[in-house]
Amino acid sequence: AVSALSFSTNNGSEAMRITSSGNVGIGETVPLAKLHVKSGDSGVTPNGNADDLFIENNGAAGITIGSSTNEKGNIFFADSGNALDGYIQYAHDTRYLRFATATLERMRIDSSGNVLVGKTSANTATAGVEFRSFGLGAFTRSGNQPIIANRTSNDGIILELQKDGTTVGSIGIESAGFYIDGEALHTGLIFTSNSVSPRDNGSATNNSTDLGNSAGTWKDLYLGGNAIISGGAYLGGTGTANKLDDYE
Numbered sequence: 001a002v003s004a005l006s007f008s009t010n011n012g013s014e015a016m017r018i019t020s021s022g023n024v025g026i027g028e029t030v031p032l033a034k035l036h037v038k039s040g041d042s043g044v045t046p047n048g049n050a051d052d053l054f055i056e057n058n059g060a061a062g063i064t065i066g067s068s069t070n071e072k073g074n075i076f077f078a079d080s081g082n083a084l085d086g087y088i089q090y091a092h093d094t095r096y097l098r099f100a101t102a103t104l105e106r107m108r109i110d111s112s113g114n115v116l117v118g119k120t121s122a123n124t125a126t127a128g129v130e131f132r133s134f135g136l137g138a139f140t141r142s143g144n145q146p147i148i149a150n151r152t153s154n155d156g157i158i159l160e161l162q163k164d165g166t167t168v169g170s171i172g173i174e175s176a177g178f179y180i181d182g183e184a185l186h187t188g189l190i191f192t193s194n195s196v197s198p199r200d201n202g203s204a205t206n207n208s209t210d211l212g213n214s215a216g217t218w219k220d221l222y223l224g225g226n227a228i229i230s231g232g233a234y235l236g237g238t239g240t241a242n243k244l245d246d247y248e
């Protein structure tokens with residue numbers, strides 16, 4: 001019985017072989033796939049779930065799909081129930097790359113390099129996710145929250161804000177409650193079950209934080225309970241006569 005059928009060029013070099021198991025090797029005498037195309041030895045043995053076609057080289061290896069300038073290049077994923085259940089497609093006319101599952105497009109990379117999920121064009125008025133090539137992330141959802149940031153296991157920062165690589169603020173959670181922190185020497189806030197208190201550099205501050213300042217004042221203050229004022233309060237102005245420092 002013949003164990004293999006080989007094909008050689010006119011210089012006697014083998015160019016292709018069909019083994020007794022039905023594997024075809026081009027440039028390979030012991031093909032490791034149904035079709036094994038070898039330009040150089042990569043040292044790779046293909047996974048059993050993906051050994052129908054094996055392209056290898058000891059340097060870069062690849063497959064080219066050529067299409068006309070106004071058509072599309074496709075890789076289709078099919079099963080017995082659907083000949084086009086999923087696909088990867090590149091459109092040469094508009095130069096986008098799209099990915100589909102369950103027959104529907106789910107993600108697209110447009111010609112500008114924007115990554116679009118759940119939409120086909122960059123437009124914040126349309127529900128979906130955009131990661132734009134210049135560093136912008138845009139999240140749009142109709143009738144519900146567009147972003148969820150979830151920290152597990154322990155307390156700490158949930159969102160960190162930076163300027164030029166330096167942290168300038170954060171939002172997080174600790175046992176006392178939810179907090180918003182400013183950078184060093186800037187006041188933050190902590191929201192507990194029945195109060196809002198100032199904090200700085202990760203801890204609560206006491207009797208060191210002002211509400212407003214001489215260049216940025218609040219207009220009216222409405223209190224539903226008893227007011228405790230330490231150090232006095234200025235009413236109607238900042239002069240000495242406007243300071244209330246005792247019951248009057």
